Structures are given as structure tokens and as C-alpha cells.
Amino acid sequence: MPGPRLTIDLTKVLRNVRTVRDLYGRRGVGITGVTKAVLGLPAVARTFLAGGLETLADSRLENLERLRRAGIAARLVLLRTSPSEAEDVIRLADVSLNTELQTLRALSAASVAAGRVHGVLLMVELGDLREGVPPAELPCLFAAASRLPGLQVIGLGASLACYGGIAPDDEKMATLCRLAGDLEAISGRPLAVVSGGNSANHDWLLSAAAPCRINDLRLGEILLLGRETLERRPVEGLHTDAFTLTAEVIEANTKATKPRGARCQDAFGHRPELEDRGEIPRAILALGRQDTWVPGLRPRGQLEILGASSDHVILDASRQPLAVGDEVELDLDYGALLAAMTSPFVRKEVLPAGADE
Numbered sequence: 082m083p084g085p086r087l088t089i090d091l092t093k094v095l096r097n098v099r100t101v102r103d104l105y106g107r108r109g110v111g112i113t114g115v116t117k118a119v120l121g122l123p124a125v126a127r128t129f130l131a132g133g134l135e136t137l138a139d140s141r142l143e144n145l146e147r148l149r150r151a152g153i154a155a156r157l158v159l160l161r162t163s164p165s166e167a168e169d170v171i172r173l174a175d176v177s178l179n180t181e182l183q184t185l186r187a188l189s190a191a192s193v194a195a196g197r198v199h200g201v202l203l204m205v206e207l208g209d210l211r212e213g214v215p216p217a218e219l220p221c222l223f224a225a226a227s228r229l230p231g232l233q234v235i236g237l238g239a240s241l242a243c244y245g246g247i248a249p250d251d252e253k254m255a256t257l258c259r260l261a262g263d264l265e266a267i268s269g270r271p272l273a274v275v276s277g278g279n280s281a282n283h284d285w286l287l288s289a290a291a292p293c294r295i296n297d298l299r300l301g302e303i304l305l306l307g308r309e310t311l312e313r314r315p316v317e318g319l320h321t322d323a324f325t326l327t328a329e330v331i332e333a334n335t336k337a338t339k340p341r342g343a344r345c346q347d348a349f350g351h352r353p354e355l356e357d358r359g360e361i362p363r364a365i366l367a368l369g370r371q372d373t374w375v376p377g378l379r380p381r382g383q384l385e386i387l388g389a390s391s392d393h394v395i396l397d398a399s400r401q402p403l404a405v406g407d408e409v410e411l412d413l414d415y416g417a418l419l420a421a422m423t424s425p426f427v428r429k430e431v432l433p434a435g436a437d438e
């Protein structure tokens with residue numbers, strides 16, 4: 082069945098992974114490949130591994146299960162941990178990110194019951210105000226976690242630029258390194274992993290004199306979409322078009338741009354303010370909010386999105402004529418990619434990496 086399709090060019094993903102891995106590797110920083118934007122799609126996970134990564138991470142157990150079912154044996158990290166899921170966390174993940182003693186106790190019990198040793202990365206809060214234990218409480222949590230059977234605290238991590246939009250900089254990263262040192266002084270043992278953040282750390286890493294103790298970054302967007310995430314600038318040498326959304330034109334004609342009649346709410350409870358561009362050639366795509374996050378789309382070529390409802394995207398086609406049955410290609414940002422991957426109405430099409438890659 083046709084309908085919108087999301088094409089994934091693995092040659093481009095592979096080149097991105099190799100380029101970033103080489104660049105970061107020269108600075109002593111390893112990469113954990115984050116698969117959540119592609120829902121743990123095994124083809125993308127295998128491409129991460131082919132590009133030289135050894136650890137994969139996802140925020141959802143369903144996605145980790147998909148990776149395991151596909152026979153992927155790499156080290157798996159769970160990025161978000163719920164106490165009610167402790168048994169499955171132990172079954173599916175080698176390591177999980179944690180901030181709560183209650184959850185660590187549940188993981189410990191499940192790990193002991195399964196006869197396993199589960200790795201724990203403690204997350205510390207550095208100002209972005211998403212997950213993370215306050216620095217003052219970190220030594221206490223670390224000491225308690227270190228005493229729990231079945232668990233091994235392998236490192237310390239932080240997330241910035243996720244919720245509060247706070248950038249990772251030299252000061253934040255120096256704090257993270259200092260805190261890692263404090264924990265090592267408590268235990269008398271080195272921490273294996275100091276995980277400095279995500280794709281938002283790119284500018285910092287390239288500008289930093291030395292990444293101090295940081296030896297891991299958890300990366301999704303920069304590998305998949307080729308952009309750093311402070312300002313979403315394309316990163317030199319990376320592909321920004323590994324993903325393409327394609328949709329079909331189902332109506333093409335000339336219409337006014339200013340609606341006429343008594344005004345009311347649109348389908349989503351808003352009162353649209355539509356700019357009057359006069360009568361223009363327009364096109365409607367068989368694509369809508371049930372398929373993706375429309376504000377995160379950018380049509381390739383000379384087309385412009387005027388608006389969208391659940392099932393229709395309206396295009397200004399005045400600079401690029403379209404006919405019914407034509408296909409239009411669109412670039413996706415992270416939000417649009419996440420939503421398109423999650424929609425059952427969007428067909429996923431994987432283009433394998435070439436043999437010479």
C-alpha cells in the first residue's frame with residue numbers, strides 16, 4: 082500500500098558515524114549510539130556498529146527488546162529507568178541511567194534474582210533541570226548504590242540542552258569531571274565512564290582544550306541528521322539528508338490563500354491567522370499530523386508549507402508547479418523524524434549501505 086514513506090539511506094548514516102567517531106576518537110571520547118529516534122530499528126543499529134560503535138542506547142525497553150530480538154549482541158544502555166520495569170531492565174540492558182535510590186533498590190533485587198551484575202550510570206543535575214541528582218546529594222547516592230548487591234556503579238553522566246536549553250560548556254564539563262573525581266576519592270576506584278552529554282556537546286568538544294575526564298557522549302541526532310543541536314547547524318562533513326519523507330500530491334489547483342466566511346476554530350482548537358497571498362497554485366499532500374510533526378518538515382525544492390490538518394498538508398506551489406500523483410520529498414527535523422518513525426501510517430524503506438562502504 083502506498084502512502085507516505087520514510088526512506089533511510091544507510092550509506093549516509095554510516096559515513097556520519099565514521100566521521101564523528103574519528104573526530105571524537107582523536108579527542109579520547111567514545112560514542113554511545115542512541116537509537117530512540119528510529120525506535121531501535123535494527124538496520125540503523127547495525128549501521129552504528131558497522132561504523133565502529135560498540136555501545137547502543139535507547140530510552141525504551143521495547144526498542145532494546147527489538148535490538149535483542151534482531152540478534153544484536155552489543156552492550157545496551159537504557160536511558161530512562163522506571164522502578165516498575167526493573168526485571169525487564171535487568172533482562173534487556175547491560176547498563177541503565179539512574180537518579181533514584183528506590184529504583185536502584187528495585188534493580189538490585191531483580192539483578193540478584195537473575196544472577197546478574199547490572200551496570201549503573203548515575204546522572205547528575207548540572208542546570209538543565211531534567212534528570213539528575215543534585216550535586217550535593219551525589220556522594221550519598223553513590224555510596225548507597227555502591228553497597229547494593231547485583232549492581233556496579235560504572236560511571237557518572239549528565240544531560241544538558243534537553244529540557245531547560247542550557248548549553249554544555251567548559252564550566253559545566255569541569256564540574257562533571259570534578260564530581261567524578263570526588264566519587265573516585267570516596268570509593269578509591271576509578272569510574273570507567275564519564276558521559277558528558279549528547280549531540281549538544283559537539284561545539285564544546287571541538288572547542289575544548291581537553292575534554293578532561295569525559296570519555297563518552299551519547300549521540301543520536303548528530304549521527305542521524307548531521308546537525309549539532311545547540312543551534313541545529315549542519316556539521317561540516319556530515320550528511321543532513323539521510324532521511325527523506327515522501328508524500329503524494331492528491332489535489333493541485335489554484336485557490337485563494339485567505340479563507341472566506343465566518344471564522345471559527347480549526348480542527349485542533351486554534352484560530353488560524355493565514356496570510357493573504359492572493360490566488361496561488363497550491364497542492365495538497367496525502368500526509369498530515371497523524372503521520373509526523375508537520376512544523377518539523379521542510380519540502381525540498383521551491384515549495385512552502387502553508388498549513389496542515391490530521392491528513393492534509395497544504396503547499397504553496399507557486400514557484401514549483403505540481404500535478405496530482407506527483408511525489409514531494411521533505412527533510413525532517415528530530416521531532417518530525419521521531420513522529421514519522423512512530424506513525425504506523427508511514428512506511429519505512431531502508432536503502433542498504435553500498436558494498437564499497
Ligand SMILES: *Cc1c(COP(=O)(O)O)cnc(C)c1O
Pocket residue numbers: 115117140160178240278279280281299300301302303310
Ligand atoms: C535521547 C538521549 C540522548 C541522545 O540525544 P541526541 O540529542 O539525539 O544526541 C542522550 N542521552 C539521553 C539521556 C537521552 O535521553
